[in-house]
Structures are given as C-alpha cells and as structure tokens.
Amino acid sequence: xxxxxxxxxxxxAAGAESSEEETGSPKTRRxxxxxxxxxxxxxxxRFLHEVGxxxxxxxxxxxxxxxxxxxxxxxxxxxxxxxxxxxRVTADPHHxxxxxxxGQQVEAMVREAVQVLGxxxxxxxxxxxxxxxxxxxxxRQPEQAANTNPQVVAAVARLCREAGAKAVWVTDCSINDPRxxxxxxxxxxxxxEAGAEVRFPGSNDFLMTDMKGSVLKVWPVLRYFQQANKVIxxxxxxxxxxxxxxxxxxxxxxxxxxxRNRLHQNIHPSIVDLAAAVRPTLTVVDATRILLRNGPxxxxxxxxxxxxxxxxxxxxxxxxxxxxxxxxxxxSQVPYxxxxxxxxxxxxxxxxxxxxxxxxx
Amino acid sequence: MKIGVPGLRTIRRIYAGFFxFxFxFxxxxxxxxxxxxxAVGLFLELDPLTALAAALTSATLYRGLALALLVIxxxxxxxxxxxxxxxxxxxxxxISSHLFTSTRAADDYKQNRYHPLFRVKYYxxxxxxxxxxxxxxxxxxxxxxxxxxxxxxxxxxxxxxWQGAEFYLSQPYFLGGAAIAALLLAILLAxxxxxxxxxxxxxxxxxxxxxxxxxxxxxIRRDVDRCTDCFKCLRYxxxxxxxxxxxxxxxxxxxxxCLEQCPEGALHFGLPQPRSALGKALDVSRRRLVESALVAxxxxxxxxxxxxxxxxxxxxxxxxxGSLPEEPFLGRxxxxxxxxxxxxxxxxxxxxLEGGVEALWTPILVNRLGYCAHHCVLCGHVCPTGAIRPLxxxxxxxxxxxxxxQEAIKLGTAFFDHGxxxxxxxxxxxxxxxxxxxxxxxxxxxxxxxxxxxxxxxxAIKQPYVEPSLCIGCGICENKCPVADQAAIxxxxxxxxxxxxxxMILNNSPRIGx
Numbered sequence: 001x002x003x004x005x006x007x008x009x010x011x012x013a014a015g016a017e018s019s020e021e022e023t024g025s026p027k028t029r030r031x032x033x034x035x036x037x038x039x040x041x042x043x044x045x046r047f048l049h050e051v052g053x054x055x056x057x058x059x060x061x062x063x064x065x066x067x068x069x070x071x072x073x074x075x076x077x078x079x080x081x082x083x084x085x086x087x088r089v090t091a092d093p094h095h096x097x098x099x100x101x102x103g104q105q106v107e108a109m110v111r112e113a114v115q116v117l118g119x120x121x122x123x124x125x126x127x128x129x130x131x132x133x134x135x136x137x138x139x140r141q142p143e144q145a146a147n148t149n150p151q152v153v154a155a156v157a158r159l160c161r162e163a164g165a166k167a168v169w170v171t172d173c174s175i176n177d178p179r180x181x182x183x184x185x186x187x188x189x190x191x192x193e194a195g196a197e198v199r200f201p202g203s204n205d206f207l208m209t210d211m212k213g214s215v216l217k218v219w220p221v222l223r224y225f226q227q228a229n230k231v232i233x234x235x236x237x238x239x240x241x242x243x244x245x246x247x248x249x250x251x252x253x254x255x256x257x258x259x260r261n262r263l264h265q266n267i268h269p270s271i272v273d274l275a276a277a278v279r280p281t282l283t284v285v286d287a288t289r290i291l292l293r294n295g296p297x298x299x300x301x302x303x304x305x306x307x308x309x310x311x312x313x314x315x316x317x318x319x320x321x322x323x324x325x326x327x328x329x330x331x332s333q334v335p336y337x338x339x340x341x342x343x344x345x346x347x348x349x350x351x352x353x354x355x356x357x358x359x360x361x
Numbered sequence: 362m363k364i365g366v367p368g369l370r371t372i373r374r375i376y377a378g379f380f381x382f383x384f385x386f387x388x389x390x391x392x393x394x395x396x397x398x399x400a401v402g403l404f405l406e407l408d409p410l411t412a413l414a415a416a417l418t419s420a421t422l423y424r425g426l427a428l429a430l431l432v433i434x435x436x437x438x439x440x441x442x443x444x445x446x447x448x449x450x451x452x453x454x455x456i457s458s459h460l461f462t463s464t465r466a467a468d469d470y471k472q473n474r475y476h477p478l479f480r481v482k483y484y485x486x487x488x489x490x491x492x493x494x495x496x497x498x499x500x501x502x503x504x505x506x507x508x509x510x511x512x513x514x515x516x517x518x519x520x521x522x523w524q525g526a527e528f529y530l531s532q533p534y535f536l537g538g539a540a541i542a543a544l545l546l547a548i549l550l551a552x553x554x555x556x557x558x559x560x561x562x563x564x565x566x567x568x569x570x571x572x573x574x575x576x577x578x579x580x581i582r583r584d585v586d587r588c589t590d591c592f593k594c595l596r597y598x599x600x601x602x603x604x605x606x607x608x609x610x611x612x613x614x615x616x617x618x619c620l621e622q623c624p625e626g627a628l629h630f631g632l633p634q635p636r637s638a639l640g641k642a643l644d645v646s647r648r649r650l651v652e653s654a655l656v657a658x659x660x661x662x663x664x665x666x667x668x669x670x671x672x673x674x675x676x677x678x679x680x681x682x683g684s685l686p687e688e689p690f691l692g693r694x695x696x697x698x699x700x701x702x703x704x705x706x707x708x709x710x711x712x713x714l715e716g717g718v719e720a721l722w723t724p725i726l727v728n729r730l731g732y733c734a735h736h737c738v739l740c741g742h743v744c745p746t747g748a749i750r751p752l753x754x755x756x757x758x759x760x761x762x763x764x765x766x767q768e769a770i771k772l773g774t775a776f777f778d779h780g781x782x783x784x785x786x787x788x789x790x791x792x793x794x795x796x797x798x799x800x801x802x803x804x805x806x807x808x809x810x811x812x813x814x815x816x817x818x819x820x821a822i823k824q825p826y827v828e829p830s831l832c833i834g835c836g837i838c839e840n841k842c843p844v845a846d847q848a849a850i851x852x853x854x855x856x857x858x859x860x861x862x863x864x865m866i867l868n869n870s871p872r873i874g875x
Contacts, residue, residue: 139736175797175841177705177734178530179394184736203531241795241807242823261793261843265783299735299801 081218082209087231087281088314089123096354098313098322103360106288106310110155112360113284113312123282124230126164131171131228132156132196133280134187135236135251138297139176142186145289146298148236150190152286152310156232157194168196171224172254175297199224206257213273215266220257225278233283233316237307237323239295243267244334245327246296247320248283249275249345268336275316275345285311285319290326317346318353369617369630373445377452384449388513389528391702391743400425402699404449404506405745409433409573410566411507411695414500415746417493418692423747433573440574444560444567445599445614450505451567453549454557455599455616461553466596472556473598475609475644479561483645486568488657495661497719501695503565509545511722514698515711516542533707534730541711541722561601561612571611575643579630581608581619582637587627594619594628604628607641669717674863676853678716679726679834681709682733682757682770683741683750686859687716693748696722700740700749706731708836709740724749726772728836728852733772735799735835758800758833773834774856774865775804775827781849784824788814792825794838794850804831805838805850829856829866 042050099116103109114120124130134148142150157168170191174181178200182188188198199205199222206220225231235251242264243250252274253260263270287309291298298304307326313319317340321331331337337348347353367375384404391401402425405411412429416422422430432443444451464472489500501507515538522528535541551558560567574580581604594604597619602612604619620628670678671687681700684690701709701724708731711722724740726733735758741751752770759769775794783789784807795805807823814820827850834852842848855865 139734176837177393177737179392180705180734180737183393200530202527242790242792259843259845261841264791264793264796264843265789267790294801294803296796297799297803299799303801 079208082207082221082226083212084209084221084225084277084279085229086279087229088279089281091314092118092122093354094118095122096356097315098318098350098353098355099311100322100355100357101310101312101360102308102358103310104308105361106149106151107155107158108360109288109308109310110152110284110312111159112358113310114156114159114282116356116358117282117312117314120159120163123232124160124163124165126166128160128163128165128230129167129169129228130160130165130230130232130281131169131199131224132160132191132232132234133172133251133254134170134234134286135238135246135254136170136172136178136181136185136187137175137254139174139180139184140298141184143289143301143304144298145236145238145291145304146296147181147185147187148234149286149288150186152284152288153187153196153234154190154194156234156284157191157196160230160232161195165230168194169199169224169228170196171199171201171222173201173222173257173260174254201257209277211273211277213269213277215263215269216273216277219260221255222257225255230281231278233278233280234286235283236286236290237326238291238298239293239327241295243271243336244329245320245324247323248285248316249320249336249340252278268339271336272339272343272345275340276343280316283311283313283316283319285313285323287311287323287326292327313355315346315350315353317341317348318350318355321348322350368621370621373615373617376446377455380447381449381452384509385513388510388518388702391699392529393703393705393737393739396703396739401703402743402745403428405510405695405697405699407432407447408504408506408566409436410500410504410569411697411746413569414490414493414498414504415693415695417490418496418498419689421747423693423745425745432570436570436573436577438578440577440580440610440613440615441567441570441600442615443570444564445616448505448566450509450548450564451557451560451614453509454552454560457549458552458556458599461550462556463553469556469597470592470595473595473601475601475603475612476561477644479601479612480645480649481562482564482568483571483643484649484653485563486565486572487650488653489565491654491657492661495658496692497661497664498692498695499719500565501697501722503563504695505559505564505566507695507697508548510702511696511698511711512542512545514702516545518702531707535701535707536710536727537713538711556601557599560599560614571643574611574613577610579632580610580640581613581615581617581628581630582633583608584627584629584634584636585638586636587625588638589625589627591624593622593624596622603641607639609644610640611643664717664719667717669719670854674854674860675715676855677725677727678712678720679728679773679836679852679854680857680859681724681726681740681749682738682772683752684859685748685750686861690748690859691719691723693746694723695746695748697745698722698724699743699745700724703739703743704731705734705737705739706840708732708840726836726852728839729848730840732837732840733835735837768858769800769833771833771856771858772836773852773854774829774832775834775836775838775850775852777825777827778847778849778851781844781847782825783844783849784822785849788812788820788822790822791843792823793841793843795823795825797837797841799835799837800831800833802831804828804833825850832856 095118099113101109101113138146140146209221235248240246287307293303390399406425406428409429412426515535548559599616600612600614602609709724710727712725738752741749760767779785783791798805807825836852839848
C-alpha cells in the first residue's frame with residue numbers, strides 16, 4: 001500500500017511539474033487546479049494489487065459476519081455466581097454455646113461473654129480478616145437503640161485485634177444513607193478508635209451469590225463476605241412490626257443488596273434462608289438498650305428500655321429465642337424460630353443447651 | 362528574557378490555577394462525609410451577579426452573598442480581574458480556547474480585535490436584571506458560577522463516577538443532567554470559533570463586571586510614543602479589548618498576555634504615565650438596551666400568567682425542607698444545584714417543566730430516586746441565596762409528643778394506591794413502608810384484618826394506612842416500596858408546610874399520643 005502511495009505521490013508530483021507537457025497547451029491547463037490531474041495508467045501488478053486488497057477487505061467483512069452471526073439478539077453473559085463459606089469454627093463441648101452477661105460496663109460485659117465461650121483466641125487466629133456485622137440500618141443516634149451500641153462494636157473489634165486479627169472490617173447495608181447511618185450511630189468513630197475499618201456498601205461492592213434457600217436464590221451480597229475469613233454477627237434487640245422482632249438471624253438482611261424489600265412478603269422463610277446461608281464464627285447480641293416499640297427504626301427515647309445485657313453464643317436460634325422475652329414475646333409468636341430449628345440451625349429451647357449466666361461489676 | 366521576578370501573566374496563571382482547583386475542591390467537599398467546616402459555597406457567594414439579582418427580587422443581601430461586595434469593590438479599583446483570575450468558567454474557557462484554537466497566528470490578530478457582537482452580553486444583563494427587578498429571577502440560567510456548579514453537579518461528576526471515580530457511594534442520577542452539562546460542553550466548544558466566546562459575547566456576570574469597571578484606577582495602559590503599531594499585543598488577548606488602540610476598559614480581563622507580547626515595552630499595568638493612551642468607554646447602544654429591557658419587561662407578565670405552583674399546586678413539585686413559599690422561593694433560587702450536590706440520597710433533582718417555565722432546574726424531590734433523610738438539613742445550609750432556609754434538626758423533625766410545641770416540617774403527604782399495594786390488592790404481606798417510616802410514632806400504621814383469598818382460604822394480613830397529621834412527606838416509604846416502577850405509596854406535595862393553599866384536612870394537626 002505504502003509503496004503505491006509513494007508511487008502515486010511521485011507520479012502526481014512529476015505530473016504537476018511536467019503538466020504542461022502532458023496536457024499540451026498551457027491554455028487548457030487550469031493553473032493551481034487539482035481537479036484535472038490524471039491518474040497514472042495501472043500496471044498489471046497494480047491491478048492485481050488493487051483486486052487483492054478489495055478482495056481481502058471483502059473476505060474480512062464476510063469473516064466478521066460469520067463470527068458475529070447469531071440467532072439471538074443479544075449475547076448472554078452468565079454472571080459469576082459465588083457461594084458463602086461456612087465461617088464457623090469447630091465445635092467444642094467443653095465450652096458453653098450461650099453466655100448471658102449482665103452489668104454496667106459494656107466493654108467488660110463483652111469480654112466476659114466471649115471469655116465464657118472460650119475466649120476470642122478460640123475464634124480468631126493471628127492473621128485473620130474479621131468482618132463485623134452490626135445493625136447499622138438507620139440514621140439514628142446510639143441512645144435511640146435503632147442500631148447496635150457502638151461500644152459493643154468497639155469492644156469486639158478490640159478483642160479481635162488482641163487475638164491477632166490482621167484486619168477488622170465493619171460493614172452493613174444500611175436502609176438509610178450508609179454514610180449518615182455509620183456516622184450518627186457512632187459506629188464509624190468507635191470502630192476507627194478500636195482499630196477497625198468501616199467498609200461502606202457502595203454500588204459496586206456486591207457479588208451475585210447463591211443463597212441456596214427455599215425463598216432466597218441468587219442475590220447480590222456484599223463482597224466483603226468473600227474477602228473476610230471470619231464473620232461476627234453483632235445484632236441489637238428490637239421490635240419489628242412484621243416479623244415481631246429483629247435479632248441475630250434477621251440481622252443478615254444487611255448482607256443483601258438489590259430489592260430486598262420483597263423479602264417482607266415471605267418474611268419467616270426468608271429469615272431462615274438468610275441464617276442458613278450466613279453461618280457466622282460468633283454472635284454477640286447487644287441488649288444494652290433495646291427498642292420495644294416503633295421498630296425497627298425507633299426515634300423516640302420513650303420506646304427504648306435499658307437492659308444492660310450482653311449475649312454471646314454460637315447458636316443463633318437459641319440467642320434469638322432467649323432475647324424474645326425482653327420484647328415480651330414467646331417463641332410461638334415468632335414462626336421463624338421453629339422453622340429454623342427444623343432446618344437444623346439451632347435450638348429454640350435454649351435451656352437444653354450448655355449455657356451460662358454471669359454478672360460483671 | 363528576565364529570570365527571577367515572575368511577570369503579571371505568570372502570577373495571573375497561578376491565581377487562575379489556584380481558583381479553578383479551589384472551585385473543584387470545594388465542590389468535592391460538598392457532601393455529608395467531607396462537608397465539615399468548609400466554605401463550600403464560596404464561589405456562589407462571591408458572585409456579584411447573583412447577589413445583585415437576588416437583592417433586586419427580595420431587597421436583601423443574604424448572609425454569605427455579602428462576600429460579593431469584596432469582588433465589587435476590587436473591580437472598582439482593578440477592573441474585570443474576576444473573569445481571568447477567579448471565575449472557574451472563565452478559566453476553563455481560557456484553557457479550552459488555547460486547546461481548541463483553529464486559527465493561524467496571522468488570524469489571531471483579527472480574531473482578537475473588539476467586535477460589536479460583544480455588546481450582546483450587556484443586553485442580556487439588562488434583560489435579566491429588569492426581570493429580577495420585576496420579581497422574576499432567571500439569572501441562574503446564565504450566571505457562570507451557577508451554570509458551572511449545576512453542570513458539574515448534575516452532569517460532570519456523575520459522569521466521572523460512572524467512569525470509576527469515587528465521589529459517591531452509589532452512582533447518582535439527575536433528571537436531564539446530560540442536557541444541563543451539554544450546555545457547558547457547547548460553551549467550551551464555542552471557543553473553537555472565537556476565543557472565550559462565552560466570556561466576550563454572552564456572560565451576564567462579565568457584563569456586570571464590565572459596567573463596574575468603567576473607570577478603574579489601575580488598568581493596562583499604552584505609551585503612545587513607544588508603540589509601533591505592530592499589533593503583537595493582540596496575538597493572545599483574551600478579552601478582545603484592543604490594547605493596541607484605545608483600550609476597551611470594560612472588556613479587559615487583565616489576562617496580562619499583552620504585557621508579555623509587547624516588544625517595545627509600551628504596555629504597562631498601573632496608573633497613567635505622561636504619554637499613556639486614553640481608554641474607550643463602554644460601547645452599547647442605548648436604543649438596544651431599552652429594547653432588551655422592554656422585551657424582558659414584556660416577558661414577565663407572560664411568565665406570571667402561565668402555570669406556576671404558586672397559584673395551583675402540582676403533586677410532583679415537592680420542595681426541599683425549609684423551602685420558602687413558591688413565589689419567594691422562585692425569587693431566590695438561582696438553580697445552582699448546590700443542594701443537589703450535598704443531598705445524601707440523590708432525591709433532589711432539577712425540575713423540568715412540572716412547576717412552570719420559571720421553575721426549570723429548581724430543586725424538587727423525586728422519591729423514586731431517593732428520599733429526604735430524616736435528620737438531614739444540609740440543603741438549607743449550602744443554599745447560597747436562602748431559597749431553602751437553613752434549619753436545625755429539631756426544627757425540621759419537630760416534636761410529636763402530646764406536649765410538643767414544635768411542628769415538624771412537612772414536604773407533602775403520602776397516599777396509598779390500593780390497586781398496587783400488596784396487602785391491599787394482592788393478599789401479600791409487606792408493610793415495608795411502615796418499617797421505614799422515620800417519625801415516632803410512625804405516620805404509617807396498620808390494621809390486622811382477616812381476608813379470604815381466591816380459593817376461599819382465610820388469611821390474616823396487615824393493611825397499612827397513613828396518618829396525615831404525622832406524615833412529613835419525606836418519601837422514604839415511596840422510595841423503599843417493593844413495587845418497583847410506580848410505588849404503591851406515593852408522596853404528593855399536598856400538606857407542605859410552606860404553602861397556605863396546598864392543603865387537605867381542616868384540622869391538620871391533632872396530636873397523637875406517643
């Protein structure tokens with residue numbers, strides 16, 4: 001190609017110089033006009049070249065058509081589907097499955113509760129990346145008890161650091177604006193102070209995940225659940241108009257993105273599916289302040305009751321079942337508990353487990 | 362070439378770079394996570410045009426707008442320095458003029474001569490100010506700072522986020538944002554045809570500053586003895602202000618390029634010297650000026666007699682919390698979109714024509730895109746003109762308790778669409794709206810009812826209701842409703858605190874026991 005272009009250029013340059021000779025009389029030549037410049041006569045080689053190039057282009061078009069041809073209007077890309085790992089540690093019959101600690105000092109209560117279960121070193125090893133999942137659903141202040149008490153988050157984060165965790169992340173898919181919710185709940189500040197990082201749920205922070213449930217199939221789940229190797233559930237005890245209560249099992253709503261509001265239409269099986277999909281390393285329930293009415297968002301201090309209680313445990317069903325009493329509910333009023341027990345997620349009758357109650361301070 | 366002392370052009374470039382950076386930096390800081398303590402509205406408040414126009418419509422110089430006096434005073438002494446030293450749109454135009462220039466050097470001399478077309482901006486200014494004097498504030502459509510802020514907020518930054526920048530947690534969307542930003546692109550591209558086309562021909566703020574610099578103390582002055590009429594000063598002249606002849610004082614932006622170009626040292630910036638050339642006064646036709654004022658004045662009754670929310674409420678015209686009643690609101694809103702930048706949920710959107718022509722690009726709440734965060738009052742605090750009052754949180758959320766004295770600010774009222782609501786129409790449990798309702802006690806409540814489904818099976822279900830005296834119209838119910846396209850509960854503007862006629866229930870505020 002290039003060679004020919006050069007040839008053309010030289011030919012036309014020569015033509016321009018010698019145009020008087022080629023076009024005869026100067027009168028017929030329009031000076032400065034490029035319109036009347038004459039194309040050189042094609043040689044056989046030139047002809048073959050031109051035919052070759054055009055045929056090559058034609059063949060290319062045909063090939064593109066062949067490659068691109070489809071009977072479907074769009075090409076379907078099957079998205080990568082992830083699954084959640086089981087974050088639990090191996091069971092140990094020497095330690096209780098449920099610890100109830102009452103007291104005044106949140107930090108001391110959390111420490112005691114985890115100690116009863118065998119201490120944080122039982123759950124967190126050096127180099128672990130720990131994901132804490134408090135309830136940070138709402139743009140509310142700590143006293144309003146709509147979110148997990150920030151002191152509980154800080155105490156657990158500190159315990160993880162002490163046990164040698166490489167990183168401690170705090171995340172939740174807030175219902176209100178996440179930045180406002182994390183700031184005003186005091187959880188962002190408490191986490192940072194305890195050496196943990198907040199991982200906000202940005203729109204690109206979800207991975208399609210198979211929840212393998214009866215109601216919940218493939219849903220967008222926070223990608224941090226793929227990156228962490230330990231998960232600690234940090235729910236708060238609150239009343240909820242539809243499910244009756246929002247406790248440890250329902251706290252897993254906060255791993256989902258997408259149109260999760262639809263879960264309300266079949267809320268009890270959804271809660272069971274969630275709890276079956278996310279099996280945490282440990283659960284610490286915040287019952288320091290609980291929300292009795294107007295839940296789960298609250299807003300009025302009149303609806304908050306101070307209970308000064310911390311629970312820790314490895315059986316979410318038992319934890320939820322224990323906490324119900326604080327809200328004045330019985331296990332029969334909350335269908336998801338029996339469903340969860342049937343599903344093998346734990347025991348509704350927490351008294352049948354190895355459990356322990358302590359008082360600190 | 363002198364080394365060491367930077368020339369005035371270099372100093373101007375440093376200032377321009379600094380102010381452009383500052384503009385972008387402050388706009389980036391304007392969100393909940395970064396706002397604390399920064400003067401994010403600085404540029405809007407420095408702008409004498411919005412200060413003047415908003416003062417004409419409502420006879421006050423609102424808060425930070427007093428900063429504009431600083432620019433006015435400096436302009437009286439120095440001339441139109443703002444345009445090349447401070448104005449971010451001017452600086453962007455200057456940069457893009459440089460990038461897009463399509464003329465040969467020889468043509469630059471012609472292109473940078475004064476052109477009568479430059480008068481257009483004075484006529485535009487006259488028209489806009491006459492309208493403002495008659496109570497119609499449309500200055501924000503063309504004010505460069507409002508225009509640039511709006512274009513960045515609704516267009517450029519969402520586009521950058523889409524490209525992977527992390528300004529926001531989630532991609533924001535704005536109604537017609539691309540169209541708003543297209544105007545900015547057109548302005549920047551116009552520089553290809555004439556250097557700083559916008560600044561020379563159209564900018565009403567440039568015109569105002571041009572008027573204010575009718576007799577500046579310091580200006581570019583030419584020594585008539587030294588000048589050899591080589592015209593080299595015109596090569597990079599930004600204003601098109603004829604530094605080679607009688608300087609058009611009101612067109613000169615003090616870009617200082619001519620000083621550097623003059624081979625004879627005939628030009629200087631400062632007080633007159635013994636052989637300094639005279640300047641030339643503002644070149645506008647009085648007749649054209651009167652014409653444009655008359656056209657503008659004639660347009661006012663046209664606007665006022667066409668549909669507006671002030672007379673007849675529109676369900677979709679839900680204004681941000683603390684907004685003034687519609688008429689004073691339109692008399693103060695400069696459509697700068699600062700409120701839309703700071704809004705954490707993306708609910709604030711530039712209105713199209715729902716609220717009439719006057720209300721184009723003013724902020725409204727579109728609850729399918731966001732909702733008004735219960736404890737958030739940021740929009741009123743960044744509003745440069747006070748169209749949205751700066752509220753405190755207690756003022757906004759009020760006090761619903763039986764002895765509460767403070768009424769909550771209401772943006773509108775939520776209504777159920779029983780044909781779409783799952784518990785009402787489809788025997789399906791839901792009440793997400795009740796869950797997310799932020800008031801205490803909740804404005805959304807429910808009745809437990811027993812229904813029969815199609816097969817005759819009895820089922821218990823909770824059907825939701827709205828208590829209008831508690832509903833504040835925040836729109837979170839509409840936003841979170843699982844019926845994805847058109848929610849089964851929707852907020853309309855009726856009952857909004859700011860309006861006396863957009864009302865519904867006679868006894869509007871019975872206290873409900875908490």
